[in-house]
Amino acid sequence: MTSYKLNNQNLSRFEGEVSIPQYNRNNVKTGIVHVGIGGFHRSHEAFYTDQLLHDESNADWGICGVALLDFDAKIYNTLKEQDGLYTLVVKELDGTLTKRVIGSIVEVLYAPEDPKKVIEKMASPDVKIISLTITEGGYNYNEATGEFNFENPLVQHDIANAEAPKTIFGYLTQAFKLRKERGLKGCTIQSCDNIQGNGHMTKKMLLSYVGVAEPALVAWVEEHVSFPNAMVDRITPATSPSDISSLKETSGIDDAWPVVCEPFKQWVIEDYFSAGRPSWENVGAQFVPNVEPYEKMKLQLLNAGHSVLGILGALMGYDTIDEAANNPSVNAFLRAYMGREVAPILSDLKGVDLESYEVSLLQRFGNVYIKDQIDRICSETSAKFPIFILPTINAQLKLDGHIEHAALVTAAWAIYSLGSDENGKAINVKDVMASVLNKKAKESKNCPTTFLEIESVFGKLKDSKLFAEAYTSAYKDIVKHGVEKCVLEMNINRVNFI
Missing domain, CATH: 1.10.1040.10 (N-(1-d-carboxylethyl)-l-norvaline Dehydrogenase; domain 2)
Structure with missing residues (x-):
């Protein structure tokens, strides 16, 4: 089978072979900044959002994916070359494969390359949610004390180099500082990591950092930023070379980094958003008072x-x-x-x-x-x-x-x-x-x-x-x-x- 590189220009070639976005991606505005654009985010939040974007009334909820760390260069370069597009391959229990191209990531940024650009994007008035998949270790807390770890060299770097941060806490702090200075509204920080009370954890760790790095900002964050807890679930193994070659051979899609996952998915979220949210409940998410x-x-x-x-x-x-x-x-x-x-x-x-x-x-x-x-x-x-x-x-x-x-x-x-x-x-x-x-x-x-x-x-x-x-x-x-x-x-x- 003849294969074509996955990008906007070639997208229509794949119709009939796999499901492709049936919405105009050029009309989608970024309303969500997501930090950590690995496999799980792309099988989960980005998938839910892609489904939602097929209703044109949700066109303000596109995703800007941020590659935060130095070793995230590969996924950044891949998604940039593919215009944010990737293929989601669902491996059903009977062995059949359900394939669809996901189009909800409409921008990608590489934080180490241009920290200020990421900070500006997070501070944009169009952005109403900053979501996270930074792994359990990314929250920088000490299990023995339950407190923020200020001994982390990266944290110390951020405190000394506020405009060129390396941690999520440094980026959020500078973005919120700009929002406050410009008289803008706050936003929601939506953790999608496997931590019990992930919203509470995010709030505690961020306020701990802000209290040292920008003490005058603490009250603004407490008043204008919400941190809903959420439970996320979808088994998403690492993509293998055979997954890439099989997709190319069977569907003609030359995708450098498709995502494979199981059919099961679950997202339970506390309905506590500072500046509005997508109607994810219309595509299978569950909103509850207490997650x-x-x-x-x-x-x-x-x-x-x-x-x-x-x-x-x-x-x-x-x-x-x-x-x-x-x-x-x-x-x-x-x-x-x-x-x-x-x-x-x-x-x-x-x-x-x-x-x-x-x-x-x-x-x-x-x-x-x-x-x-x-x-x-x-x-x-x-x-x-x-x-x-x-x-x-x-x-x-x-x-x-x-x-x-x-x-x-x-x-x-x-x-x-x-x-x-x-x-x-x-x-x-x-x-x-x-x-x-x-x-x-x-x-x-x-x-x-x-x-x-x-x-x-x-x-x-x-x-x-x-x-x-x-x-x-x-x-x-x-x-x-x-x-x-x-x-x-x-x-x-x-x-x-x-």
Whole structure:
């Protein structure tokens, strides 16, 4: 099949092969600045917005995508060359592919290249929402203290170089400063990251920074900027070379960076916007007064479930999440973790059948067509563990409840951090704290609980005798018998629960 480069000029060539935008992109104005234009944003918020733009009354809600960090140059250059267009490939459970070209990103900016241009765009009166997918680590907070980390060299740089920032906090502060000076309205900061209370977290961290960098701006931000919490969900694995070549061969689309994802999607948002919002509810989003119960469910079941499969699967030598999820022993272990340790601490989930939700998660994890790489899921676990798994542990400890499954996963992570699987194959530990994790993991060979001394990750968990004992027992069992035998034994021992 003849292929053509994906861009505005060639867009009409693909009609009939895939769905393409049926709206005039030249008429779309930027109303949203989104920071972090990776795969998840493009499978989620940008997808919802693309659907909405097919109604011409929503033409003020186009997206300007901002590549914030130096290593985001590739995605910036790709989207710039493709006029912001990309292909979304939905991998259905039966293996069929649903393809559509997404057109909602109408501008792209590269922050390191021109910081002032990004600040001006964020300060534009047309921009009413600044949304974020900056990963859990991008919020720059210390798990042990819950406070903003001013020791971060990038933060120190921003305080000293206000007009050439490197962090999201530096950019937002300067944009809001301009809005205030120009007498403009405020806007909404919409976090789309996997953090419980992501809106509250964003507000707390930003105001902490503003209080030091621009103290006179604090009152204006508090009065004019809103920070709604939201829960987001759509499994979006990294794009593989085969995804790119398959799209080119089957549809004639030469797309340098398409996005692949699962069919399931969910977006639950608190309806708290300072300057208006798109009618995302018309395309499947859900607006609620309080998102906390839903985000807690998602973080501690789906995201934690991913981490469980990733850590155990990595040690067992698996490469993808579906391989781990389709191992009967691991699958049963995860189901028990969700049902026995997580579900009992969830509440206020109106309209949600938890048991059905758990079953659907196992089906989604086991989708053999997604091929979500385990090293992606395990990356930056030091930032994920305090958000996905630690809250379940702490809640169960308060109830004097079950922590056996979480303890085994924690022990497996300590062993994973040594850098090799059970077959002796090297594991590439992708984590900003990799050196600390490895050091503590090595010390844990003699005293397993040494790993729990990483206070920025575990808080005061090492002080719990109940957890320390369960963790130490699991650590020794994994070293002696291996992961699969340990989870199988745990499944047998709690057969009455199942």
